[in-house]
Amino acid sequence: MSTPLTRAPDAAPAMAPASADRDVRTMTYLQAITDALREEMRRDDRVLVLGEDVGAFGGAFKATEGLFREFGADRVQDTPIAEAAIIGTSVGAALAGLRPVCEVQFADFVATGFDQLVNVAGKMHWRTGLAVPMVLRLPSGGGFAGGPFHSQNPEAWFMHAPGLKVVAPSTPADAKGMLSTAIRDHNPVCFLEHKHLYRRIKGEVPVGEHLEPFTAKVVRRGEDLTIVAYGAMVHLAAEAASRFEDGRVEVLDLRSLVPLDEDAILASVRRTGKVLVVDEANETCAAGAQVAALVADRAFSDLDGPVRRLAAPDVPIPFSPGLEQAVLPTTDRIAEAARELLDY
Amino acid sequence: MLVEDPHRTTRERPVGHPTLTRADREALLGFMVGMRTFEERGVALYKQGRTPGSFYDGHGQEAIPVGAAFAMGPDDVICSPLIRDLGAHLVRGTDLTEIIRHHLGRDNRLSRGREGNVHFGDPAKGIVAMVSMLPDMFVVAVGMAMAFRLRGERRVALTFFGDGATSPGAWHEAMNFAGLRKEPVVIVCENNGLAYSTPTSAQFAVSPADRAAAYGMPGVVVDGNDVEAMFAATHAARERALRGDGPTLIEARTMRMHGHGSHDDARYVDPAVLDAWRERDPIATYAARLQGDGVDVDALRAAVLDRLDAAVDAALATPLPDPASATDGLFATEEPGPLGRGDAPWSGFAGPGDAGGPGRPAGAGDAGTGR
Ligand SMILES: Cc1ncc(C[n+]2csc(CCOP(=O)(O)OP(=O)(O)O)c2C)c(N)n1
Ligand SMILES: [Mg+2]
Numbered sequence: 001m002s003t004p005l006t007r008a009p010d011a012a013p014a015m016a017p018a019s020a021d022r023d024v025r026t027m028t029y030l031q032a033i034t035d036a037l038r039e040e041m042r043r044d045d046r047v048l049v050l051g052e053d054v055g056a057f058g059g060a061f062k063a064t065e066g067l068f069r070e071f072g073a074d075r076v077q078d079t080p081i082a083e084a085a086i087i088g089t090s091v092g093a094a095l096a097g098l099r100p101v102c103e104v105q106f107a108d109f110v111a112t113g114f115d116q117l118v119n120v121a122g123k124m125h126w127r128t129g130l131a132v133p134m135v136l137r138l139p140s141g142g143g144f145a146g147g148p149f150h151s152q153n154p155e156a157w158f159m160h161a162p163g164l165k166v167v168a169p170s171t172p173a174d175a176k177g178m179l180s181t182a183i184r185d186h187n188p189v190c191f192l193e194h195k196h197l198y199r200r201i202k203g204e205v206p207v208g209e210h211l212e213p214f215t216a217k218v219v220r221r222g223e224d225l226t227i228v229a230y231g232a233m234v235h236l237a238a239e240a241a242s243r244f245e246d247g248r249v250e251v252l253d254l255r256s257l258v259p260l261d262e263d264a265i266l267a268s269v270r271r272t273g274k275v276l277v278v279d280e281a282n283e284t285c286a287a288g289a290q291v292a293a294l295v296a297d298r299a300f301s302d303l304d305g306p307v308r309r310l311a312a313p314d315v316p317i318p319f320s321p322g323l324e325q326a327v328l329p330t331t332d333r334i335a336e337a338a339r340e341l342l343d344y
Numbered sequence: 345m346l347v348e349d350p351h352r353t354t355r356e357r358p359v360g361h362p363t364l365t366r367a368d369r370e371a372l373l374g375f376m377v378g379m380r381t382f383e384e385r386g387v388a389l390y391k392q393g394r395t396p397g398s399f400y401d402g403h404g405q406e407a408i409p410v411g412a413a414f415a416m417g418p419d420d421v422i423c424s425p426l427i428r429d430l431g432a433h434l435v436r437g438t439d440l441t442e443i444i445r446h447h448l449g450r451d452n453r454l455s456r457g458r459e460g461n462v463h464f465g466d467p468a469k470g471i472v473a474m475v476s477m478l479p480d481m482f483v484v485a486v487g488m489a490m491a492f493r494l495r496g497e498r499r500v501a502l503t504f505f506g507d508g509a510t511s512p513g514a515w516h517e518a519m520n521f522a523g524l525r526k527e528p529v530v531i532v533c534e535n536n537g538l539a540y541s542t543p544t545s546a547q548f549a550v551s552p553a554d555r556a557a558a559y560g561m562p563g564v565v566v567d568g569n570d571v572e573a574m575f576a577a578t579h580a581a582r583e584r585a586l587r588g589d590g591p592t593l594i595e596a597r598t599m600r601m602h603g604h605g606s607h608d609d610a611r612y613v614d615p616a617v618l619d620a621w622r623e624r625d626p627i628a629t630y631a632a633r634l635q636g637d638g639v640d641v642d643a644l645r646a647a648v649l650d651r652l653d654a655a656v657d658a659a660l661a662t663p664l665p666d667p668a669s670a671t672d673g674l675f676a677t678e679e680p681g682p683l684g685r686g687d688a689p690w691s692g693f694a695g696p697g698d699a700g701g702p703g704r705p706a707g708a709g710d711a712g713t714g715r
Contacts, residue, residue, distance in 0.1 A: 080517075082520065084483060085517035088517070089484070092483070092488040116480060119475050119476075127463070
């Protein structure tokens with residue numbers, strides 16, 4: 001049962017964040033991703049999913065479960081193991097008017113298709129004026145003994161390549177809303193979905209069409225210190241913040257790394273005067289380094305303390321759980337750094 | 345020695361020659377002369393220091409892009425012409441003045457000065473610009489073809505690359521995808537004996553055409569210096585793709601007659617080999633044949649030159665791009681529209697029945713230099 005892949009939706013509705021009276025359902029982060037794919041595929045016949053084992057099997061993490069049955073083999077395509085071809089043919093399909101969503105089985109494997117992403121997709125619009133509307137779904141992150149090839153947080157690779165949008169939601173509602181927005185975007189979007197959140201994090205997700213903008217969001221209010229985080233680290237940061245008195249520590253969830261919501265970062269830091277930036281990624285040139293540089297450059301006179309960073313040291317992510325925990329930022333370490341800054 | 349491939353060649357021959365009228369033949373010659381004349385001027389402009397960066401030409405290979413592109417209908421796409429393929433642009437109708445502006449780094453519609461040398465396409469003519477990394481655009485062409493197949497459209501993607509591009513892993517991935525899914529892609533491999541200074545004998549053990557079978561598609565060896573043979577082979581490959589039978593790899597055998605680019609004196613090439621190939625120059629041999637049929641080749645050359653002179657003058661009078669424009673347009677902000685239709689000058693497209701629709705009637709007057 002294949003669909004013609006020709007019908008574009010009539011008109012895009014205005015970006016409407018979930019309002020209190022909307023229908024919501026509680027679901028996991030992973031279910032929210034599937035929900036977004038299903039909604040967008042129902043809405044727009046040009047959307048197709050492709051990747052390794054995404055068809056009848058439903059994907060290595062089951063993110064595409066049920067889609068093959070509903071949309072058929074043309075729109076939910078199993079591919080050979082060939083990341084350059086998955087990404088490269090998606091670029092071609094996008095140029096020819098489709099809206100491909102590629103699943104890279106683990107974000108780490110994107111390295112084998114990197115050239116198509118950074119040299120072909122990323123530079124296309126600036127060079128030629130041709131749009132490449134495609135999404136790369138990248139299951140990323142550590143915390144479950146995945147070892148050096150199944151645990152990376154490669155977002156900084158993409159941030160450094162002009163022409164790619166990079167987003168990393170932390171909640172089920174944002175996962176659905178931002179994936180839907182990514183599919184409707186006219187550019188290549190790297191969508192980093194944190195594997196450790198897949199089944200552990202549940203939340204209320206609006207039913208039906210749901211869009212979230214590529215902006216940051218304050219997830220916890222505070223007056224004395226801002227913790228800036230994204231992806232899985234948002235949950236650790238919120239837990240660390242809860243160890244202090246209510247109203248002291250603010251947590252800003254970046255949600256989008258490109259574009260980076262500079263206004264939201266500066267507004268929060270100017271109010272609190274102190275900032276701790278947390279990355280699960282390796283420290284050097286990480287997203288957090290960009291945030292730190294921004295704050296130092298544009299909010300220096302509002303600061304009451306040094307800009308502090310917490311990130312993974314510059315080593316691959318080790319396999320053995322004790323070793324892995326030794327390199328990944330933990331709630332304790334975040335709380336400790338927050339305490340030092342508050343006392344500064 | 346540099347060009348004689350020691351390996352078996354595929355014996356599958358293109359079936360017959362689809363009809364070419366005398367006007368078609370004049371057009372084929374005109375496009376080839378246009379490419380050569382343009383590139384000779386391009387080398388001169390480069391050596392005069394008017395062209396920033398680098399310049400590449402396809403001297404001696406004109407029959408390949410011209411013959412292949414001539415077999416394309418208006419809705420087909422080219423993804424992408426590479427460094428020896430200016431003739432494909434001329435056939436499809438990319439504006440000549442814009443091309444020269446692009447080479448000179450002047451403000452232009454094709455690249456706005458952001459790109460140089462052969463890195464340009466013309467979306468309005470269904471042509472996607474190449475990237476340097478070989479053979480990335482082959483992979484992209486397979487994806488475009490996939491979209492055509494999924495939507496049930498009667499159109500193909502034509503891709504070009506050299507012998508050197510058949511070694512990277514991306515080539516294997518694209519061949520495998522194309523063969524596996526029977527994508528309507530027409531694959532033209534220009535085997536000119538060299539990848540920069542490296543002869544094919546140092547590149548692969550099995551010729552590209554012979555490798556095609558391993559991916560489930562025919563590999564056809566064609567005399568790359570014979571424009572009508574190129575046209576016929578590409579026409580057959582297109583027909584096959586439109587029937588749903590999948591891709592064909594056409595290995596066009598030729599010789600790179602100049603250096604890799606204008607900066608390269610190619611002293612690593614045996615002059616005796618070049619002398620032998622010069623005898624088989626695709627333009628000289630075809631011109632002699634058409635002259636025998638009564639075509640006024642001199643008038644054709646003069647017309648091409650006039651158009652080129654006018655285009656160069658217009659390009660040289662064009663300002664450089666505004667420096668402030670360098671950072672705009674990184675992201676698309678609007679729903680993209682479809683690619684435009686290319687010129688399809690072959691008379692075979694003028695009739696009913698093909699995906700065609702009206703192609704531009706090709707005559708010596710405007711052939712060869714685009715519009
Ligand atoms: C992946 C990659 N590596 C290196 C280069 C640099 N390079 C540009 S052209 C070229 C030679 C290409 O040879 P071939 O494909 O045979 O094309 P030809 O120049 O003979 O037309 C090389 C090595 C490149 N473009 N892409
Ligand atoms: Mg070559």
